Amino acid sequence: MANADSAAAPRRERADARRNRQRILEATIELVLEVGGEPPRDTVARRAGVGIATVYRHFPDQQQLLRAVALEVLDRTIAAGCATLDESGPGGEALRLYLHAAIDAGLGVVNIVHPLVEDTDWLDRRAAAEEVLDRLVAGARADGAVGPGTSAADIALAAIRFCRPLAIGLDPEAERAVAHRQLDIYLDGLAAGAG
Amino acid sequence: MANADSAAAPRRERADARRNRQRILEATIELVLEVGGEPPRDTVARRAGVGIATVYRHFPDQQQLLRAVALEVLDRTIAAGCATLDESGPGGEALRLYLHAAIDAGLGVVNIVHPLVEDTDWLDRRAAAEEVLDRLVAGARADGAVGPGTSAADIALAAIRFCRPLAIGLDPEAERAVAHRQLDIYLDGLAAGAG
Amino acid sequence: MANADSAAAPRRERADARRNRQRILEATIELVLEVGGEPPRDTVARRAGVGIATVYRHFPDQQQLLRAVALEVLDRTIAAGCATLDESGPGGEALRLYLHAAIDAGLGVVNIVHPLVEDTDWLDRRAAAEEVLDRLVAGARADGAVGPGTSAADIALAAIRFCRPLAIGLDPEAERAVAHRQLDIYLDGLAAGAG
Amino acid sequence: MANADSAAAPRRERADARRNRQRILEATIELVLEVGGEPPRDTVARRAGVGIATVYRHFPDQQQLLRAVALEVLDRTIAAGCATLDESGPGGEALRLYLHAAIDAGLGVVNIVHPLVEDTDWLDRRAAAEEVLDRLVAGARADGAVGPGTSAADIALAAIRFCRPLAIGLDPEAERAVAHRQLDIYLDGLAAGAG
DNA sequence: AATGAATGAGGGTTCATTCAT
DNA sequence: AATGAATGAACCCTCATTCAT
Numbered sequence: 148m149a150n151a152d153s154a155a156a157p158r159r160e161r162a163d164a165r166r167n168r169q170r171i172l173e174a175t176i177e178l179v180l181e182v183g184g185e186p187p188r189d190t191v192a193r194r195a196g197v198g199i200a201t202v203y204r205h206f207p208d209q210q211q212l213l214r215a216v217a218l219e220v221l222d223r224t225i226a227a228g229c230a231t232l233d234e235s236g237p238g239g240e241a242l243r244l245y246l247h248a249a250i251d252a253g254l255g256v257v258n259i260v261h262p263l264v265e266d267t268d269w270l271d272r273r274a275a276a277e278e279v280l281d282r283l284v285a286g287a288r289a290d291g292a293v294g295p296g297t298s299a300a301d302i303a304l305a306a307i308r309f310c311r312p313l314a315i316g317l318d319p320e321a322e323r324a325v326a327h328r329q330l331d332i333y334l335d336g337l338a339a340g341a342g
Numbered sequence: 343m344a345n346a347d348s349a350a351a352p353r354r355e356r357a358d359a360r361r362n363r364q365r366i367l368e369a370t371i372e373l374v375l376e377v378g379g380e381p382p383r384d385t386v387a388r389r390a391g392v393g394i395a396t397v398y399r400h401f402p403d404q405q406q407l408l409r410a411v412a413l414e415v416l417d418r419t420i421a422a423g424c425a426t427l428d429e430s431g432p433g434g435e436a437l438r439l440y441l442h443a444a445i446d447a448g449l450g451v452v453n454i455v456h457p458l459v460e461d462t463d464w465l466d467r468r469a470a471a472e473e474v475l476d477r478l479v480a481g482a483r484a485d486g487a488v489g490p491g492t493s494a495a496d497i498a499l500a501a502i503r504f505c506r507p508l509a510i511g512l513d514p515e516a517e518r519a520v521a522h523r524q525l526d527i528y529l530d531g532l533a534a535g536a537g
Numbered sequence: 538m539a540n541a542d543s544a545a546a547p548r549r550e551r552a553d554a555r556r557n558r559q560r561i562l563e564a565t566i567e568l569v570l571e572v573g574g575e576p577p578r579d580t581v582a583r584r585a586g587v588g589i590a591t592v593y594r595h596f597p598d599q600q601q602l603l604r605a606v607a608l609e610v611l612d613r614t615i616a617a618g619c620a621t622l623d624e625s626g627p628g629g630e631a632l633r634l635y636l637h638a639a640i641d642a643g644l645g646v647v648n649i650v651h652p653l654v655e656d657t658d659w660l661d662r663r664a665a666a667e668e669v670l671d672r673l674v675a676g677a678r679a680d681g682a683v684g685p686g687t688s689a690a691d692i693a694l695a696a697i698r699f700c701r702p703l704a705i706g707l708d709p710e711a712e713r714a715v716a717h718r719q720l721d722i723y724l725d726g727l728a729a730g731a732g
Numbered sequence: 733m734a735n736a737d738s739a740a741a742p743r744r745e746r747a748d749a750r751r752n753r754q755r756i757l758e759a760t761i762e763l764v765l766e767v768g769g770e771p772p773r774d775t776v777a778r779r780a781g782v783g784i785a786t787v788y789r790h791f792p793d794q795q796q797l798l799r800a801v802a803l804e805v806l807d808r809t810i811a812a813g814c815a816t817l818d819e820s821g822p823g824g825e826a827l828r829l830y831l832h833a834a835i836d837a838g839l840g841v842v843n844i845v846h847p848l849v850e851d852t853d854w855l856d857r858r859a860a861a862e863e864v865l866d867r868l869v870a871g872a873r874a875d876g877a878v879g880p881g882t883s884a885a886d887i888a889l890a891a892i893r894f895c896r897p898l899a900i901g902l903d904p905e906a907e908r909a910v911a912h913r914q915l916d917i918y919l920d921g922l923a924a925g926a927g
Numbered sequence: 928a929a930t931g932a933a934t935g936a937g938g939g940t941t942c943a944t945t946c947a948t
Numbered sequence: 949a950a951t952g953a954a955t956g957a958a959c960c961c962t963c964a965t966t967c968a969t
Contacts, residue, residue, distance in 0.1 A: 164949070184379070187942060198951040203944075297527075304508065305524055311506055313499065329500055332492075333524070336531025356969070359932060382959060393934040398961070554928070574769070577963060588930040593965075687917075694898065695914055701896050703889065719890055722882075723914070726921025746948070749953060772938055783955040788940070 168205045170195040175216050179256045183312060185209060214266060216256055221272045223252045228279035237286025242293070243334055245283050246306050250326055255310030277303070292334070294341030305333055363400045365390040370411050374451045376514075378507055380404055409461065411451055416467045418447040423474035432481025437488070438529055440478050441501050445521055450505030472498070487529070489536030500528055558595045560585040565606050569646045573702060575599060604656060606646055611662045613642045618669035627676025632683070633724055635673050636696050640716055645700030667693070682724070684731030695723055753790050755780040760801050764841045766904075768897050770794055799851065801841055806857045808837040813864035822871025827878070828919055830868050831891050835911055840895030862888070877919070879926030890918055 174195035178186035188209070192199040206212035227248035235241045280299045287293040293302075309330045312322060369390035373381035383404070387394045401407035422443035430436045475494045482488040488497075504525045507517060564585035568576035578599070582589040596602035617638040625631045670689045677683040683692075699720045702712060759780035763771035773794070777784045791797035812833035820826045865884045872878040878887075894915045897907060 167950085188944090189942075199943095200945090200952070201950055204949070207944095209943080301523075304520055305527075307508060308503060308506070308524065311503070311508075313502060313506075325499055328496075329503065329528070332500075332531040332535065333528050334531065335534045336527040336529065339530045339534030340527065356932065358968075362933080383961090384959075394960095395935075395962085396933055399932070403961095557929085578965090579963075589964095590931070590966090591929055594928075597965095599964080691913075694910055695917075697898060698893060698896070698914065701893070701898075703892060703896075715889055718886075719893065719918070722890075722921040722925065723918050724921065725924045726917040726919065729920045729924030730917065746953065748947075752954085773940090774938075784939095785941085785956075786954055789953070792940095794939090 164205075167195070167197050167201055170197065171202055171205060171212070172215060172219055175212060176220065176253060176256060179216065180253060185213065188212075214269065218268055218272055220253045220256050221269075221276055224249045224254050225272070225276050225279055227252050228276070228283065232279065232282065237282050237289075239287040239290030239292030239338075242283040242287040242302075243331070245280075246302070246309075246330055246334070247327055249306050250310050250323070250330065253310075254306060255312065257307060257310070288341075291341055292338045294337065296340065297337055302337075306330075309333070359400075362390070362392050362396055365392065366397055366400055366407070367410060367414050370407060371415065371448055371451055374411065375448060375507075380408070383407075409464065413463060413467055415448045415451050416464075416471055419444045419449050420467070420471050420474055422447050423471070423478065427474065427477065432477050434482040434485030434487030434533075437478040437482040437497075438526070440475075441497070441504075441525055441529070442522055444501055445505055445518070445525065448505075449501060450507065452502060452505070483536075486536055487533045489532065491535065492532055497532075501525075504528070554595075557585070557587050557591055560587065561592055561595055561602070562605060562609055565602060566610065566643060566646060569606065570643060575603065578602075604659065608658055608662055610643045610646050611659075611666055614639045614644050615662070615666050615669055617642050618666070618673065622669065622672065627672050627679075629677040629680030629682030629728075632673040632677040632692075633721070635670075636692070636699075636720055636724070637717055639696050640700050640713070640720065643700075644696060645702070647697060647700070678731075681731050682728045684727065686730065687727055692727075696720075699723070749790075752780070752782050752786055755782065756787055756790055756797070757800060757804050760797060761805065761838055761841060764801065765838060765897075770798065773797075799854065803853055803857055805838045805841050806854075806861055809834045809839050810857070810861050810864060812837050813861070813868065817864065817867065822867050824872040824875030824877030824923075827868040827872040827887075828916070830865070831887070831894075831915055831919070832912055834891050835895050835908070835915065838895075839891060840897065842892060842895070873926075876926050877923045879922065881925065882922055887922075891915075894918070 171191060174191050175186065178191060178194060188202055189199050191212075192202045195202070202212070206215060228245045231241050231245045231248060235244060277299060280303060284293055284299045284302060288295075309326045313325065317325065366386060369386050370381065373386060373389060383397050384394050386407075387397045390397070397407070401410060423440050426436050426440045426443060430439060472494060475498060479488055479494045479497060483490075504521045508520065512520065561581060564581050565576065568581060568584060578592055579589050581602075582592045585592070592602070596605060618635045621631050621635045621638060625634060667689060670693060674683055674689045674692060678685075699716045703715065707715065756776060759776050760771060763776060763779060773787050774784050776797075777787045780787070787797070791800060813830050816826055816830045816833060820829060862884060865888060869878055869884045869887060873880075894911045898910065902910065
């Protein structure tokens, strides 16, 4: 595939750029999850090991960087959801597994992205995520784990809430444990309301 | 020196200073709930209608301002809890009422205050709030609304979480509605787990 | 003396005011010698144990405070000079004693007072100090300790210079020692030039 | 990565950055000598013709700026000393010439740098300056211009003192004249003490 | 007359963003 | 295309000064 024609140079540049882009994304996700909020851009650059201007080349403003981060994380969440569907089928338990996986996938960073309404990529991704979620919710509904008064959107909002850091000084492990536990209670509540 | 006053007040506080302090607190609470995070101090000053240095006189640093805000809000929450106890007695429904009231009292600002561990006033207030909550939880437990595996602390953490803004661009009213609804589901979950 | 007539109050107030004024002066001199430069006014107030506005009542602006400080210090220096004259007469050694005494009296604060030209009190005081100095210099000249090319003004400038902190991190004791030693060498130089 | 350069320069410094750095240094030296004390950073920036943040990039805090200034001035002083040695040899007159040159080189700014103890560059520079001074003092001692009780360190302290502004409102020219004259008298004193 | 609160201007520092290399 | 310097706006904080009590 990579034949040595004379125009190969631009191709190789792309690989560099691609790698840089990915590094910047990873660095941002790490910083958002570690420190919370919107990390200074030169901090992102330093963590990613690139120059500040490279960050700007790839993501002309903070919005676009955060948007890319959100897309990335949502992709991971969707992948986790699909895996769950493949493995356990759409039963009531599958929804639970999926939501726990979403928390672990870093869904928590998603709520930094207010103004993503109107963004096509984002809406597409959301639609995909919702489709997965819909199928899981449908299965759960069939199992009696979710009642008729509860929509998939309600559940998505709940997942987002449980991803948020409590910000009371818990260490990351305790934070995660609490989130998972509260999510379980919430799902119990849904099931109770359904019965 | 001149004990011309029968009440021996330690040091008569100036009326306008007191008023300013209160205004600054109100302004800060509003801003935290509206915008989230730590509001710039000159914004606080402008909103409160005082000069910037007045904010600094009353609250030498951001920590102390946020601490005062947290205390204020917790006081309001406690007052709401006591009122609930007085009116409805400590039954299972009372806990629900109390937690909804806490959300409305602005408990959501509380999680801005990491390093309040070791602060006596704060710990006192927390103790008081916990006492109220304990009594409400005990009543709920007797009613079967809370199971043996759930502590008052668990419930406090949940309340804090439901106070946090979702930060997905909802307007304040929708935000409140979602919070109250999710809280209800969570409480249903507790009751289901208890039964 | 303190008879109980109805108009006694204003008299007593004056004593208070006088004492406050003196406290403020002392506090300022201490701070200037300790920290160097122009001390913040509320620091002066705190050190003097009075309210900030009291400082302003007595000294409406920084200039006037520093001016008063300079006058005070110069008075002390003059007093030291007169004492020297009384004790040792106007010989060559007397000039040396006087200049060392001036350093110890805190003459060093004097150079914070640029724009005292045109101030009558200051000029009077300077005239008095110069008169003392002139007599000492005249005596020294007669002894051959000061040559014809050196004026009293030259010597005054030198004294001021030797009062200044070196600002290289020496502790106050070492600072004083160096100043006295350098002054001695300078005076030796004068004598050498005279011979 | 691309070692296309035979000189293996560690990291080619940008020309404009270098120029800006130098401008900032010059501006600071000027301001210190003119106004004394630590000049506001935006004043430095304006005088140097750069943005405020450029000052911060080169010198993250006031300390580092003043340190660089001190190093620069000491370098100039050393250069002056070496030139003196080359031209006039290490006789008694050479020391006098050197000290006058040091004053003119701006040695006066040196005393703004309290906490440079422990700074290697500074100590190196000081060692170099001391070496030059030692040789000059040794020559002067041989000529009988400096006595056995006077060390090179004593003389360095004196030089620093004579550099300091008197701060009594003299214009720069008069200031310089007085300093040079007092230095001469001091050196006469040393010679007198030596004889 | 003394007190202490309120004010606002000024200097310090960080960070998002643009531009030269 | 990548780098790192320069820029200026925004925020932080202190202090001189005025004003209400």
